[in-house]
Amino acid sequence: MLTAARVARRSVVFLRRMTTSRVDLGHQQATVVILPSALANDFEAFCSRNPAALSLLYRSQPGETSCLPIASNVDTRSYISLYCVFENGRLQKTVPSLKGFGDDSRAGADTGVVRSEGPGACWPDMVFFYLGSSFGFEARLREAGVPDRNVEQGKNGMYKTAVPCVPVGVFDCPLVVTMRPVPADMVTTAAKITHLNPHAHGAPIHIGDPALLGIRDLSRPDYGDPVERHAGDVPVFWACGVTAVEAIRNSKPPLAFSHSPGSMFLTDIPDTPLPTSQLSPCCFLISQDPLLYSLASEGAVGKIRQLEKVIGEDPGNRGIKALFVQDELLRSCLALSHSTSVAITTGFPTHYMHSPPDETDGPPGALAMATMLIALGKQVTMVTDKRAVQLNQELLEEAVRTGVLKTTIPLVTFEDNGPDSALHFLCHEGDPTKPRFDHLVAIERSGRAADGNYYNMRGANIKHLVDPIDDLFVAAADLPGITTIGIGDGGNELGMGKVKEKVKALMPNGSLVACDVAADYAITAGVSNWGGYAVACALYLLYTCPTHQRYLCRGTEPATSPGLLDNLLTSLPSVDKEEAVLSSLVRLGVRSGGTGNLAMEVDALPFHPTHSDLVSRLVALTLDSGATGTP
Structure with missing residues (x-):
């Protein structure tokens, strides 16, 4: 009928x-x-x-x-x-x-019917x-x-x-x-x-x-x-x-x-729609230039928001919750999922009286992000200060030996050799249409204050120990196609200029130490390393989100290699891996922030139980299949 x-x-x-x-x-x-x-x-x-x-x-x-x-x-x-x-x-x-195709009896110059050789051939x-x-x-x-x-x-x-x-x-x-x-x-x-x-x-x-x-x-x-x-x-x-x-x-x-x-x-x-589900998409603007939105399922979005809540805990009572911006973790990881080449920088020389002056917060989180990005097929480069090249090279080599990293990462430095130095570093031949990196990520990286100096949270000027990597973030703000992300726990870190007014008003010594250089996204955490761990977990969630993967692949079947999911699972942070990285840092003479102790602690908090428990909670939440419709 x-x-x-x-x-x-x-x-x-x-x-x-x-x-x-x-x-x-x-x-x-x-x-x-x-x-x-x-x-x-x-x-x-x-x-x-x-x-x-x-x-x-x-x-x-x-x-x-x-x-x-x-x-x-x-x-x-x-x-x-x-x-x-x-x-x-x-x-x-x-x-x-x-x-009438193939029916010669009906074919004619003015019929508009297709012809072929023989009836119904x-x-x-x-x-x-x-x-x-x-x-x-x-x-x-x-x-x-x-x-x-x-x-x-x-x-x-x-x-x-x-x-x-x-x-x-x-x-x-x-x-x-x-x-x-x-x-x-x-x-x-x-x-x-x-x-x-x-x-x-x-x-x-x-x-x-x-x-x-x-x-x-x-x-x-x-x-x-x-x-x-x-x-x-x-x-x-x-x-x-x-x-x-x-x-x-x-x-x-x-x-x-x-x-x-x-x-x-x-x-x-x-025309009857399917029932709604946890795979229903949520849409987020992740870039203005070029204009780009991304999709993820309600389930994945809910989990990433839970990750963001966990890393916002403040066991050190530093008041970091005052700097929190909703969905910065989610949006930054959506942006990273679209990336091809990512440059990561870390290093905060707060212990200027010691050698090396760096602290244990930052490098573990940077390596956690790098590990997951590499597993996802992204190109990753580490950017460091000239003074810290040997330290970071040894750290990377040890990470490969211990299995934290599956492959080594290029390590580079940046120097200010003139007004176009940042442009030539970021883009091939200084051509803005040919960027080397589409994402810059800073985690616990000392950031330039409004007066041009760099300060630790006590207000000590450490400019003599810091290369002007901030210039890369400043230049990237005017370059289409480069997204910047800053991860911090106090407001004086590179990228936290996005929330500098809050830092000035609400954080100790904020009016002096607040970083003046903004990132597109500013992830705040009780400890910066936690932000790095959460980024790795959120990227895993996005990759295993069918809604997001469909969007990334433009609705075509994703090209997955055998064992890829296992590779992603082993690329998540773990207590053993993070303990191994911290042990390497201590062996290299890197000290805890706050106390200056050469010990298994970060920001005056012991690895066991504070940081180890946090890592376990993040990974357990990531792999919990009961709540959201992602694996």
Whole structure:
């Protein structure tokens, strides 16, 4: 029995001349691809490997021109308003029907019907694929109050990206996306609603600057017409079934057909969303230049917020809670998950009367972050003072020997040799468009105060022991594509300039010692090392979050190597590893902050039980599968 929607579609002529994005019919819409049976298995596998763009609703048997499981009483060859005909991957024509294909008695110069050699010659060998369409979620967006700009304007633009699909056999092509402008304050709503309809491409695969997808000009779509943005709109991108057209073009089958982009197949499947779950996405702005949002599941977000609460404890009664900014851990780790190359710096020479003058807070947290970042495939570089090169080199070598690090890390220094020194350090040949690093992370790194000096918490000036690594953070603020993160526990650390007014008002000697150099994100912790441990744990949570991984991989199947999860597990902080790092520091003469003791303590707190218990709690929370929907 025909649904009312499909009866309307058959009987109203104008529907055959407009994109179905403009029609609210309450049922799933589908992309149709028709291929020779010899390619069918590979194409089905291609769909499976690229599920956001090519969500398979139904695959026919060879020669089956109907599709009873998803639509009754339909001959797909004549049901769609406009078809594309491809020969050897080239678009030959668009036609209003395929039903007469191969029937010479009906072929003619003015019929618009495709011809072939012999009556019905091709159909017994052709397989029909029906793929989910984003037009299936637009009614839900409107119900939630999200403006539907493409429907309002009667336009729908589709763009080829620089993102490669996961190839299978002859099928290898770039991902195609649609763009819908969404008001910034409704981006999370749009993501949550579309997530509930995975057969209609699900949640967005990118939110922000189109250049990050390789799209140069939104006013020039590869298919369709551009949709105009209103003031305050953010470009939001969904994977698109027109990816299948690109697959046809690149694979060059001798004969193939598809719907014409925008002219969809209407199914009998109700547009019914899935139930909500802990995998429902939350959306966060993580960069203004370039504009970039990221997604993570409610479950993962909840766990990371719990990690942030744990590291905010203050057993030393230093008043650090006064500097707390909600979700700095979450946002900084979301940003880091998108990174390629990260530079980490640490070193606070508070014990200026000793050699070495450094304290035990900072290096353990830096190594914990580095270990997880390397396991995630990121490039990591350590930046240190000239005076501390030998100390840090020995620490890194010992970390490799003891298994804390699986591989060594490049160790570099920075010197101020002129006004462009920071630019040349950060960017290849000093070219702002060619950054060496996309993230700078400072943990318990002495930061420059407003008067140009560097102070410990007692107000002693230690500038003579500190290289101007702050200049890198200052320069990065004006360089697109470089995100900065500062981790501190007192307010005089590099990056904590983001909360300097709180430091001046609320911390001891704050008006003198407050760091004046801000980072994009300032993570505060009871002990800075704890912030480093929490970053490593949060990165693990994001990597094992299906919602976040789907977003990182643009809706394609992630490329996972055997044993990767085990590698990530062993890259988490542990009591044994952190005890080994602290033992190395003590052996190298590095002392505890606060007391100056050459002992197994950090910031005057003993490793056992204070720090060891904290590490255990963070890891236990990270691996607790009962609370949130992440492994």
